[in-house]
Amino acid sequence: MGKKAPGSLVSDADIENFWRDGVVCLRGVIPQSWRDSVAEAVEDWLSSPDCLDFTAYGTDMARAAGAEVLIDAGTRRGRFYSGTDHWTSRQAFRDLATRSPLAEIAARLLKSNKVNLYEDSILVKEPGTLEKTAFHQDIAYFHAEGAQICTTWMPLDPVTVETGALKFIRGSHRWKARYRPNFFITELPMPDTEGEAVPDFHKDRRNHEILSFVTEPGDITVHHARTIHGADGNASTDIRRRAVSVRYCGDDARYRFRKGVPRKPHHDQVAEGDVMDHPDCPVVWPLS
Numbered sequence: 001m002g003k004k005a006p007g008s009l010v011s012d013a014d015i016e017n018f019w020r021d022g023v024v025c026l027r028g029v030i031p032q033s034w035r036d037s038v039a040e041a042v043e044d045w046l047s048s049p050d051c052l053d054f055t056a057y058g059t060d061m062a063r064a065a066g067a068e069v070l071i072d073a074g075t076r077r078g079r080f081y082s083g084t085d086h087w088t089s090r091q092a093f094r095d096l097a098t099r100s101p102l103a104e105i106a107a108r109l110l111k112s113n114k115v116n117l118y119e120d121s122i123l124v125k126e127p128g129t130l131e132k133t134a135f136h137q138d139i140a141y142f143h144a145e146g147a148q149i150c151t152t153w154m155p156l157d158p159v160t161v162e163t164g165a166l167k168f169i170r171g172s173h174r175w176k177a178r179y180r181p182n183f184f185i186t187e188l189p190m191p192d193t194e195g196e197a198v199p200d201f202h203k204d205r206r207n208h209e210i211l212s213f214v215t216e217p218g219d220i221t222v223h224h225a226r227t228i229h230g231a232d233g234n235a236s237t238d239i240r241r242r243a244v245s246v247r248y249c250g251d252d253a254r255y256r257f258r259k260g261v262p263r264k265p266h267h268d269q270v271a272e273g274d275v276m277d278h279p280d281c282p283v284v285w286p287l288s
Helices: 012-021 032-046 054-064 091-099 101-110 265-269
Strands: 023-026 080-084 115-125 133-136 149-155 166-169 210-212 220-224 229-231 241-249 283-285
Touching: 012 023, 012 101, 012 220, 032 091, 032 115, 032 241, 054 080, 091 101, 091 115, 091 241, 101 115, 101 149, 101 220, 101 241, 101 283, 133 166, 166 220
Parallel strands: none
Antiparallel strands: 023 220, 080 115, 115 241, 115 283, 133 229, 149 220, 149 241, 166 210, 166 229
16 A cells, blocks of 8 residues: 555555545544534434435435336335535534545545535435435536546445445546436436436446445545445444535636536526635635
8 A cells, every 4th residue: 555644644545546446445534523523413413404304305306307216105114314515504514524634635635736615415324225326426416527526425334235335336437428417316317407317337237347335434435526326225224324425626626507407506606617716615625
């Protein structure tokens, strides 16, 4: 393994693996204090009116768009909860995105002089959640373009294949095809979006290598925004799969508005081709 610089959480080998495979797993890089703070904030969010039951929301949206949804309320056991941009209203998520090791890790992996925070998300699959996360590219949902964009994924529970570990299509960040966003619980593309439909790699894995990582709290995965990834449901009966993602943009990222994709409030204040700097897309590394 390549050497790490003194005090660094990222080695030369980690950087090489990230750019070769489109994803890297870093072990034991998030201290307990950060995990405890975020876990408490996730539990607070789950009991709040802001919490979105994605199993219900995604099903309704997919059906409205004409998708066949195979899992209905009568057969559903667990729940898949998800939401974005918690950093704008909850201090624990703001601190995680701006002051934890995540921002510097992203900068090192992206080989970027600075990074902007794009968004965060909470992803909770309770035990018995049948819904798979459809394979998708994160960049398809972003109003941003560039080679230096990534997603950090921080688990708060032990994660195995049984509980819904992420699956990454190795090297897919280098593919020329651009894919449409979908509704996560179905491969059906979102209406009025552009690009190709993402293949169902849950069923068709020919000629593609899938990478997946068993992780413990303290570990993270970081994947390129163009890396295609998905996940199975949580088939366990007693183990949760709580995780928080934070997405970052590097030096070469610029605003690019994608047809059919919901915009964030501040997008009305920026123009296509602008650098990402904005109070709602702040520079978080290096901190002044």
